Amino acid sequence: MAHEKLHVPLSFEEIMQRHxxxxxRYLLRVSGDREDAADLFQETWLRAYGAYPxxxxxxxxxxxxxxxxxxxxxxxxxxxxxxxxxxVSDNEESLAGxxxxxxxxxxxxxxxxxxxxxxxxxxxxxxxxxxALQLRYFAGLGYREIAVAMGCxxxxxxxxxxxxxxxxxxxx
Amino acid sequence: MKSMNIExxxxxIGNELEDEVVEALLHRFRGSVDxxxxxxxxxxxxxxxxxxxxxxxxxxxxxxxxxxxxYVHDDxxxxxxxxxxxxxxxxxxxxxxxxxxxxxxxxxxxxxxRALRQNxxxxxxxxxxxxxxxxxxQAVPRGAxxxxxxxxxAAGAPNGARAVGNALHDNPVPIYVPCHRVISSDGRIGGYxxxxxxxxxxxxxxxxxxxxxxxxxxxxxxxGHKGTKIYCRRNCRTTAHVxxxxxxxxxxxxxAQRAGMRPCKICRPA
Numbered sequence: 001m002a003h004e005k006l007h008v009p010l011s012f013e014e015i016m017q018r019h020x021x022x023x024x025r026y027l028l029r030v031s032g033d034r035e036d037a038a039d040l041f042q043e044t045w046l047r048a049y050g051a052y053p054x055x056x057x058x059x060x061x062x063x064x065x066x067x068x069x070x071x072x073x074x075x076x077x078x079x080x081x082x083x084x085x086x087x088v089s090d091n092e093e094s095l096a097g098x099x100x101x102x103x104x105x106x107x108x109x110x111x112x113x114x115x116x117x118x119x120x121x122x123x124x125x126x127x128x129x130x131x132a133l134q135l136r137y138f139a140g141l142g143y144r145e146i147a148v149a150m151g152c153x154x155x156x157x158x159x160x161x162x163x164x165x166x167x168x169x170x171x172x
Numbered sequence: 173m174k175s176m177n178i179e180x181x182x183x184x185i186g187n188e189l190e191d192e193v194v195e196a197l198l199h200r201f202r203g204s205v206d207x208x209x210x211x212x213x214x215x216x217x218x219x220x221x222x223x224x225x226x227x228x229x230x231x232x233x234x235x236x237x238x239x240x241x242x243y244v245h246d247d248x249x250x251x252x253x254x255x256x257x258x259x260x261x262x263x264x265x266x267x268x269x270x271x272x273x274x275x276x277x278x279x280x281x282x283x284x285x286r287a288l289r290q291n292x293x294x295x296x297x298x299x300x301x302x303x304x305x306x307x308x309x310q311a312v313p314r315g316a317x318x319x320x321x322x323x324x325x326a327a328g329a330p331n332g333a334r335a336v337g338n339a340l341h342d343n344p345v346p347i348y349v350p351c352h353r354v355i356s357s358d359g360r361i362g363g364y365x366x367x368x369x370x371x372x373x374x375x376x377x378x379x380x381x382x383x384x385x386x387x388x389x390x391x392x393x394x395x396g397h398k399g400t401k402i403y404c405r406r407n408c409r410t411t412a413h414v415x416x417x418x419x420x421x422x423x424x425x426x427x428a429q430r431a432g433m434r435p436c437k438i439c440r441p442a
Contacts, residue, residue, distance in 0.1 A: 011262065011264060024197055
């Protein structure tokens, strides 16, 4: 009987350290608003902490975190809060304002408008297609990870993304 | 605009977010996340495996005391126990922090009656009945045993012998909370979560001469009454009609004396 190996899961701090950047980035892209993203960021980690003991030690943390973040974004959108705004048009003062401003000026006017337009189109997509698209293009998740995050099969994740893409192209 | 590749465009949304921007936002909001988390934090528990004469033990300790002390059977069971621990604590693997528990158990089995010095943290004893049973059990001293029935009566369930058995089976901190000191009211040793042989080993180290074949406490034990604080031989005429729910069995008269009891004047056990 050798039981030298204990399977104590990663501490929550470690998980936060590993994933806080990508989660913040994802929330910024999805919400398009810094204050919203900050709220969602906090809420995501609080929920994740509460649910962490119930996450099976073998399951993947990344899609699980994105599932929480995605559901929170959906709830916020459903609760009719705010309409998505584009980050580049956000002139709010903040620590990082200068950096974004500089980029903004160098942005082609048309491109800025196109981004707003695309964001509007995305927010009009059916929920599942929108989520799958955001997880694919904003978070860079693979279809299998999207499947875990959305609780569906990898095939239907792929289908959702491609249907979303087709619709966007039609509406464009 | 039509000509623009929409896939590229979607991919580029938020691309102007350079690393420093995300970093600055994180820097700004990390503090408030930590503050909010602090309010719902579970306490930390050091977890490790220690060796003891009773085999490997999976041990967890919190700042309040020993949370978990479990005989290790197989890895699946260990995973299930850690999963249960995680609902109440944030486990951190720390062999050094739990080593002392193994040392104490070793010294205890070698006969050092005061070896078990650490406090017990009964957070994992979920139900209130279980808490009550374990709490009452802690009052049973070394060198004495109590019956399931009597322990049930002490915990407010005079007919709850089996319920006591279940509560003890899930005892998160065996040895420290002495569930090995609970036996059938007819004198048989009864079962043990870690296996009857471990129970025997523990009882022997506490002074009971238990026969391997009979699996009963010996007839030489004395019966101590919790109310009158008098102890008798097993065949004293007073024991025939005594309320067994109030009896503790002591390995020898000396142990009863140490528990603050006096010998019966009829059977003169001392």
